[in-house]
Amino acid sequence: MNIIAPSVTVFMAAYNASKYIEVAVKSILNQTYQDFELLIVNDGSTDDTSEILKSFKDERIRIINNVENKGLTYTRNIALKEARGQFIAIMDSDDMSYPNRLAIQIDAFNDKPHLALYGGQAKMIDENQKEIGFIEESETNPDLLKVKLLFHNTFVHSSVMIRTSIFREFGGYQEPFAEDYDLFLRIAQKYAVGNSSEFFVAYRWHGSNISRTEGEKIVKQLLPIKGKLLKKIGLKSTISQQKILTNPYLWNDVSIYEYQELFRSLLLYNKQEKTFDDQILEEIIFDKWYDALIHLGGANSAKLFFSKPIFKWRYCTFKKLRKILKKSIKSIIKARK
CATH class of the missing domain: 3.90.550.10 (Spore Coat Polysaccharide Biosynthesis Protein SpsA; Chain A)
Known part of the structure; x- marks a missing residue:
C-alpha cells in the first residue's frame, strides 16, 4: 500500500x-x-x-x-x-x-x-x-x-x-x-x-x-561545542577561548589578553574567508571587547581599548571612552593604595 x-x-x-x-x-x-x-x-x-x-x-x-x-x-x-x-x-x-x-x-x-x-x-x-x-x-x-x-x-x-x-x-x-x-x-x-x-x-x-534542572551541565557541554567550531574555522581551540565564546564573564581564569587574541583572530579569519558580514562582526566584537575590559581590564584598560584591528572609531561612543578611562584610573589608584 x-x-x-x-x-x-x-x-x-x-x-x-x-x-x-x-x-x-x-x-x-x-x-x-x-x-x-x-x-x-x-x-x-x-x-x-x-x-x-x-x-x-x-x-x-x-x-x-x-x-x-x-x-x-x-x-x-x-x-x-x-x-x-x-x-x-x-x-x-x-x-x-x-x-x-x-x-x-x-x-x-x-x-x-x-x-x-x-x-x-x-x-x-x-x-x-x-x-x-x-x-x-x-x-x-x-x-x-x-x-x-x-x-x-x-x-x-x-x-x-x-x-x-x-x-x-x-x-x-x-x-x-x-x-x-x-x-x-x-x-x-x-x-x-x-x-x-x-x-x-x-x-x-x-x-x-x-x-x-541541568543548567550547569549545559554550560559545561557548550565548551566542546565551541571547541569544534573554533577548529572548523581554523583557529586555536584552547579551553580559555572556548570559555570566551560560551559565557564571557563566568570564568575567573581567563585573562584579558586571551580575549584580545581570540577577537583579533576572528577578525583576521573573516577578512580572509568572508564567512560573516564584516561590519556586523566588527561591531559585535568591539562591543564584547569593551565589556571584557570593563570586567577584566584593570589599569591597562585604556591602553588595551585601542588594540588593532579590534578598535574602530565608528563604534566608539563618548560614554564608552569615558567609562574605559574611568576604569583605568580607578584601577591605578587602587593599586597604589
Whole structure:
C-alpha cells in the first residue's frame, strides 16, 4: 500500500509529559496548515503519557514507544529514520504552537529555496497557561543572526522547522546537552538560517525545564561545542577561548589578553574567508571587547581599548571612552593604595 507522504513531520519527544502533552498535541492538530503528520516518541514514560496519547483518534498521529527511557538525544534522532515529511517541525511536549505557525514556516521555505532552518519568537507561559513574559527576542536579521550564533543560541528550539534532508545530512543531534544549539550551529556554517518576527510557540516555564534542572551541565557541554567550531574555522581551540565564546564573564581564569587574541583572530579569519558580514562582526566584537575590559581590564584598560584591528572609531561612543578611562584610573589608584 502506498502512503502519501505529508509535507511536514511535526516531531515531539515525550517523557512523563502527562501534565501538559494533551495541550501540546491539540495545538498541532488545530494548525491552519493541515498537511502534516505528528510523530510522537514516548521515551519510556512511567506516568499517564501513554494513556493520554492513546485517547487521540487522529490518523495523522503516529506514536513510537521506547521500551525504556533513552534520553532526548537518542529519542529526537529517531526522526532521522522515521520522519516522512519534507520538513521537520520541532515541538516540545510541554509547549504550545500557535495556530498559524506551520503555515508561516511553509510559506517561508517556499519563498526561499536556499533556507535550511527557520524559527520564530516565543511567549512564556506558566503551568496554568497564563502568559508571564517573552523569551528574549530571536534575531531576525540573517547576517546578524549568524554572528550572534557564534556566542549563544539564537533559536527557540520548539519553534524551529528544518529541511529533513539537511537534518539527515548533519546526522541530527550529537550532544547530550545543548544538542539543539550544536545542531543549529553546524547547519548555519553551511546553509542559510532564519527567524520570523512572528510568535510561533508558547514556551512553558516550570520546575522541570531542562534549562533549569541541568543548567550547569549545559554550560559545561557548550565548551566542546565551541571547541569544534573554533577548529572548523581554523583557529586555536584552547579551553580559555572556548570559555570566551560560551559565557564571557563566568570564568575567573581567563585573562584579558586571551580575549584580545581570540577577537583579533576572528577578525583576521573573516577578512580572509568572508564567512560573516564584516561590519556586523566588527561591531559585535568591539562591543564584547569593551565589556571584557570593563570586567577584566584593570589599569591597562585604556591602553588595551585601542588594540588593532579590534578598535574602530565608528563604534566608539563618548560614554564608552569615558567609562574605559574611568576604569583605568580607578584601577591605578587602587593599586597604589
